Amino acid sequence: MNTNTTRYARNGDVEIAYEDLGGAGGDPLLLVIGLGTTRFWWPQGLVDSLVGEGFHVVAYDHRDAGESTRFPDTEKVHPLVALFRPRPAAYTAEDLTDDAVAVLDSMGWESAHLFGHSMGGLVAQRIAIRHPSRVRSLITSGAVPSDASGLSALRFVRPRFIVQMSRMKFPEGRDGDIALGVAVLRALSTSDYPFDERAARIIAERDSSSPFRDTKAMSRQTGAKWSGGSLAEIRQPTLVVHGLEDPVLRPSAGRAIATAVSGARQLMIPGLGHFVPRELWPTFARAIRTTAARATGPHA
Secondary structure (H helix, E strand, C coil): CCCCCEEEEEECCEEEEEEEEECCCCEEEEEECCCCCCHHHCCHHHHHHHHHCCEEEEEECCCCCCCCCCCCCCCCCCCCHHHCCCCCCCCCHHHHHHHHHHHHHHHCCCCEEEEEECHHHHHHHHHHHHCHHHEEEEEEECCCCCCCCCHHHHCCECHHHHHHHHCCCCCCCHHHHHHHHHHHHHHHCCCCCCCCHHHHHHHHHHCCCCHHHCHHHHHHHHCCCCCCCCHHHCCCCEEEEEECCCCCECHHHHHHHHHHCCCCEEEEECCCCCCCCHHHHHHHHHHHHHHHHCCCCCCC
16 A cells, blocks of 8 residues: 555544545546545546546545544444444534545645545535535435435345345455455446456555454444435536446435436446446546536636
8 A cells, every 4th residue: 555645634633534646737526435445446547537537636535444533443333224223423424524625625626526436425415515615516426315314225225235245254364354355346346347356456455454344433434424405405517327237226326316416417337336347437537527517617
């Protein structure tokens, strides 16, 4: 893992680790990663495609993940159970959105385009709701709608994937951590796009934090309660991407987001799972550029 370029933004007492991935001078684009992962899980080829489309790309680690501030251990609760179980929260969903804004501030960006994947797509929706002036356009991928909470969110989740994840057992230690990361990436893929084990290993090796081992941190993240507005408040150009073969979330999750956000466009991709394969990096980059081009105003 290369930490030479790691920078830190501050949100109160919390430090948020982030990294400038290149494209200085281009349109600002903030990548918002999903649950159980860190900024190192963005494929380098996808980042290169985004830079090639004229974006200045920055990625960060959520609080309680990667190199950002970690919170004290609490009782062990499954991340899905934390969605609807009443319990004291370590922080709020609003805090997660404010962490992203702290990164924008640290970069000196008044606003940026957002691309959020999985839980990152959920957080990106909420950033657009809570901080509308900081968001130029919104792209979510493989995400649940922000308006769904608790048990209502579970209707979008595929139980088979949860069972599959619970059965993954790997030895403790670095080799086991890497093997677990590769196995997760394999589970997120589909047979329509050949699984690239070498590329998956590179991603798993870049991240030394073993995020999938820390179920307590993931539970704290999913248990962060949202008290903000609704998706109907989003006015920024929005693109909702979802794989029709997503093994984690049903396509109805993406359709629900697109229905709730006025003027949102949908990109439902046949054969796509819950991870962006090499073959679709240019597709994603072009779609993000097209959505960004719809933005108007002084900072668009």
